[in-house]
Amino acid sequence: MMDMSFFAPRYMDIGAGAASRIAVMLGKLGLSRPLIVTDPMMVKLGLIARVTEPLDRAGMVYTVFSETVPEPVDRVIEAGVRLAADLDIDCIVAFGGGSPIDTAKAINILLAAPEGTRMRAFKVPVVADAAALPLIAVPTTAGTGSEATRFTVITDTETDEKMLIGGLGALPLAAIVDFELSMSVPARTTADTGIDAFTHALEAFVSRRANPVSDSYARAALGLIGANLRAVYHEPDNRAAREAMMLGATLAGLAFSNASVALVHGMSRPIGAHFHVPHGLSNAMLLPVVTRYSLHAALPRYAEAARIAGFAQPDDADQLAGAKLVDELDTINFDLGVPTPEAFGIGRDDWYGRRAVMADQALASGSPANNPAVPDAAAIIGLYEAIY
Template structure:
């Protein structure tokens, strides 16, 4: 451990955690004196009646409310523009991001644009905006993205088919309500993909070159919690204990990677989502074991710790690399158990698109903090392993 690396640590928004936490919506609105509330969500949240629960809390106050529910799985610049059209006419003083990472990311983008102007494409990178965002209350309904505590928003620029990231401390939600009861109706496939996405966050944060003792402790606890509860959440969605543990594990991972960035998995998943609309959780889940095998020689001790956190038995008589490789095997087994696809064959990605995707992946700052130094040729080989393509550079 290097204690010298710890210079600044972001703890995120005020948190309300536990069954029934949704009741704090009324408390926050009344305490802060908000008068106009805009909810950002997706159609699935409406169908699951979760939007109704939030609306019931708002109706207990004197605040007026409008809803923007047109957020898709991989939100685009067009979606942000449409949200801004409604925002500018309604003039809210509080935004509520309700759902998975996509609605919360769109809510972050809207909050920033409301006070800084311009287009979301103007703010790619870190701290490119000056003014505080509109106050944002984040209510996650999946245990996966950690977006409720992070300082980043990710949006696909449809003009370039590129996923851009804007970040800054002023972008983070001011409050986060984590109510596991809101995740009970999450479909099995989404529970699996978002849950493994949370595991990716924890593993990439733990192995990041920016990791330090605080983030390592959080990430390892997240790995332990997620790996020991994800199967139960997938196969018995009404298991409140497992759902609570998954939401907690996702939260820990979010706080960890908010301070460390991520790695090659996320760098590579963004072009897949931007060009082929692969769900973010699925993209990360498929890529994870391949990237872990690539990174293994650069941080075998850390991968051995990951294996132990995932419940694997380590043999002290075995070579370090053999014990470390048990982390990869544990992830593969977990993926198989919860029926994560083994590759991207369903998306019919042509050979000629691998190189452009690799170029886009190399633009990501996450490559710079990956534990093993990475070239574009490395990225191409990793894509080939998951798409069945063969590319010559």
């Protein structure tokens, strides 16, 4: 018998038009006065109306906080806490991509802490199990899976460190997963978030902390994302592909929330903090090289993932299936226009000058220890050089 714990939102409404049912969900949970955390683009484009109009019709009173930034930072969290502390609210609704959801989680954790506490007080290995209010997450991208996880990632603006923060305080009480919200997402965001979701599924599947329940979610996610990642990029109006990707991203979130991510994410966070590369894009830059590095340490797992994702034939031997996986990850990056750090515009001296500190920060996050092949700092530095 295996001892394990599994964490997931209490209530999930999944399907086309689910966002229109937000007032119904809040009512079932006994809530009616949300703080809506979103980003400026959701407000500018009017997409925020997908949740505010149902709340208006239900006569619910809400406040919108839209000062979030693409890669969440502690100063924005603190501004959100100051606003929330002065409001008569009974819940937080996070609406947007991973950044608004991660921001809402962090606001909720910090809101429950003594006044004056800084976000850095909660970075791993601290366990952030306390939150002030029920959190309802409404993702608009098929990527981070944050609506289903007990993690958030926040940058410390004083140290340029992307801090991993985890615990029950970061787990939404409920999630609304409506693929129609992702239909108008730009191609670049579709690509980056889609590869991010595939990375979540793959890393959860090969993680040293994987368990039978997380495996079941990871397998389902690998199949959905592997079959539809290119379609949502090349055919943005393909509703079936969008629906499959949205479900796949949520399932991948459930998988990695309970099995943890590994080396790709450990190395990705410092790239985002130092060079402001979007999270999904930095994962995409790393995924083929890190997978090639790790392949020997969990070949049967990687081979199975390749078969499930449709990258290898069911009867391919493990060695062949593993090789096909890495080749396909390279091809996906080419097809979806993923740049190298150099092509992204990062100078060689700047990149090489920060390799050591990025390696230290990657190791400090704990994620590399979950990798099938556990690296030391020198190995991580070599991988940073390899992707440049």
